């Protein structure tokens with residue numbers, strides 16, 4: 082398998098961390114969504130990362146679809162198989178990936194438009210801070226080491242990947258003191274070897 086994309090993307094990183102945790106061997110091609118467009122276009126017409134090239138040449142795109150495929154290969158998937166635990170976990174994943182998507186959108190707005198839309202900028206900021214506050218309050222109330230209890234899951238990986246990206250792309254939005262439960266969770270996750278290995282400082286396009 083070949084994982085396409087750089088680890089400063091929260092979406093590429095969550096796939097890379099999952100591949101490692103599942104013990105699935107893979108090659109990594111750190112194509113940039115912006116400076117490697119010709120190579121990326123051959124894999125994904127949306128020009129987005131991550132993409133995962135399977136051994137038979139089939140290309141999976143979007144981190145959710147890729148992880149769904151990898152979960153099917155895993156002896157111990159990082160997501161509960163049964164409801165209601167499954168939908169509760171997926172709700173955390175949706176919020177964590179959603180807040181990362183808003184942070185990416187905000188960055189593109191700031192970087193790629195000569196004149197930033199104050200309305201769009203403000204809307205993204207409010208979406209990001211409200212979602213972080215919701216996640217923080219939810220996680221604090223659980224009083225467990227990880228989202229689903231004592232074991233790491235996709236909810237934890239998505240949260241840590243989003244947290245790091247927001248902290249690097251929008252440091253003004255991420256005050257650890259405002260979201261203490263998330264800050265603690267993400268610090269513990271980032272101290273794990275796999276999070277150190279599958280990581281890259283943010284490189285703006």
Ligand SMILES: N[C@@H](CCC(=O)N[C@@H](CS)C(=O)NCC(=O)O)C(=O)O
Nearest residue numbers: 090092114128129130131143144145
């Ligand atoms: N929902 C997608 C989001 C992927 C995404 O937005 N990737 C960004 C990099 S962080 C990208 O490729 N952006 C380029 C673009 O949208 O033009 C996923 O989970 O994989």
